[in-house]
Amino acid sequence: MDHKGEVERCNCNIIHEDIVREAKQNMPAEENLFELAELFKVFGDTTRVKILYALFSSEMCVCDIAALLGMTQSAISHQLRILKQSRLVKYRKDGKIVYYALNDDHIKQIFDQGLSHVNE
Amino acid sequence: MDHKGEVERCNCNIIHEDIVREAKQNMPAEENLFELAELFKVFGDTTRVKILYALFSSEMCVCDIAALLGMTQSAISHQLRILKQSRLVKYRKDGKIVYYALNDDHIKQIFDQGLSHVNE
DNA sequence: TTATCATATGAATAACTGTTCATATATTAT
DNA sequence: ATAATATATGAACAGTTATTCATATGATAA
Numbered sequence: 001m002d003h004k005g006e007v008e009r010c011n012c013n014i015i016h017e018d019i020v021r022e023a024k025q026n027m028p029a030e031e032n033l034f035e036l037a038e039l040f041k042v043f044g045d046t047t048r049v050k051i052l053y054a055l056f057s058s059e060m061c062v063c064d065i066a067a068l069l070g071m072t073q074s075a076i077s078h079q080l081r082i083l084k085q086s087r088l089v090k091y092r093k094d095g096k097i098v099y100y101a102l103n104d105d106h107i108k109q110i111f112d113q114g115l116s117h118v119n120e
Numbered sequence: 121m122d123h124k125g126e127v128e129r130c131n132c133n134i135i136h137e138d139i140v141r142e143a144k145q146n147m148p149a150e151e152n153l154f155e156l157a158e159l160f161k162v163f164g165d166t167t168r169v170k171i172l173y174a175l176f177s178s179e180m181c182v183c184d185i186a187a188l189l190g191m192t193q194s195a196i197s198h199q200l201r202i203l204k205q206s207r208l209v210k211y212r213k214d215g216k217i218v219y220y221a222l223n224d225d226h227i228k229q230i231f232d233q234g235l236s237h238v239n240e
Numbered sequence: 241t242t243a244t245c246a247t248a249t250g251a252a253t254a255a256c257t258g259t260t261c262a263t264a265t266a267t268t269a270t
Numbered sequence: 271a272t273a274a275t276a277t278a279t280g281a282a283c284a285g286t287t288a289t290t291c292a293t294a295t296g297a298t299a300a
Contacts, residue, residue, distance in 0.1 A: 012183040012193055012246060015217065020188050023177040027188075028235075033169050035238040036231065041164030045258075046157045050147065057143040062277060063132040068140045068147075073132050075259055077278055088237075096267040096276045097135065104240075110233045111156065113226045115148075117208075118155040120224075132276060165288075182247060195289055197248055216246045216297045 042086045043110070047071065048079050051100075052107055055089065059101035162206045163230070167191065168199050171220075172227055175209065179221035 014020055027033075042048060050069050054060055060068075066076045080100055083089040090103040134140055147153075162168060170189050174180055180188075186196045200220055203209040210223040 012186065014187045015181055015183050015246090019178055019180055020184050023174040023180065023184075023188055026177045027170065027173055032235060032238065033173070034166055036234050037164055037166045037169045039234050039238060040160045040169075041257095044157055044161030044164040046154055047258080049153050049157045049160075053147055053153070054143040057146045058139055060139060060143065061135055063135050063275095064140050064143075066132065067134045068143055072260070073277070074261080074279085077276095078258075081278080093267095093277095098277060104237055106233045106237045110230055110237075113230045113233065114156050114159050115152060117224055117226045117230075118152065118159055135276090167288080183245095192290070193247070194249085194291080197246095198288075201248080213297095218247060 039086065042082060042088065043114075045079070047075070048083060049111075051076070051079060051083065052088065052102070052111070055100060055102045056108060059092075059099045061097045061099050063097075065100070159206065162202060162208065163234075165199070167195070168203060169231075171196070171199060171203065172208065172222070172231070175220060175222045176228060179212075179219045181217045181219050183217075185220070 028036075043052075047069065051065055054065055054068055062073060062076055062080065065080075066073045069076065080089065080091075083100075084091065088102070088104050088107060089100050091098050091100045093099075148156075163172075167189065171185055174185055174188055182193060182196055182200065185200075186193045189196065200209065200211075203220075204211065208222070208224050208227065209220050211218050211220045213219075
């Protein structure tokens, strides 16, 4: 019987078992950690950050965003798909024009907190 | 003379010039946007998120973290280097043991905001 | 000194990601 | 109908990244 399963893939010994135990108790569920990292992965691209900042001002169509960022319509469209999948933006169609808008109230606060770290 | 430089790399026309102009005014400096994305890139990995959550509990040595996450000491050490470079963690040496701790007060709040989005 | 332990790090590899290009779809204009 | 416009999307490519492996460093123990 192996009662030290949690050490198997570590090539050194647990030095502070109590510390590790407590940290393990405070650790959120694996699924939450995964989704949190996925969210930040979405924020971890300059183009997507710019798109979201643009949408802080107002809803915008794909063409406007592409012009604003000086990028291809295709590139923007691909990124908007990712933002859509993450439920960070929503869209409405008006004829052939598609308007994108923010779909989450936390984004601005998260970005502000992030800038606080960057500018410290 | 080309007075429409900002449209060059976009294969469609600006539809709402006033909207684009306003969004451009509200857009933070390129450098800030880049660093913000870099920060979120660091948060965009499950291993690093777990390490930071572990450090919410208390300072921990590399070996403890590796055991807690069931990962190689080498993998953890590589990730700690990235966290160190981003000034998110600090460390102190005690003999051959190196203790890592959080070096930023914003992280917890950013993570909490992120979880708010994930769990909505 | 020699051995052992905790940590760091460079190289290699596999997996992932963002943009481009070509093209498709759908709506409006002629 | 046909053309033009706005957007979406699949494939390909280049660049990036996380882990592993082997090994190095630095500190303590024997």
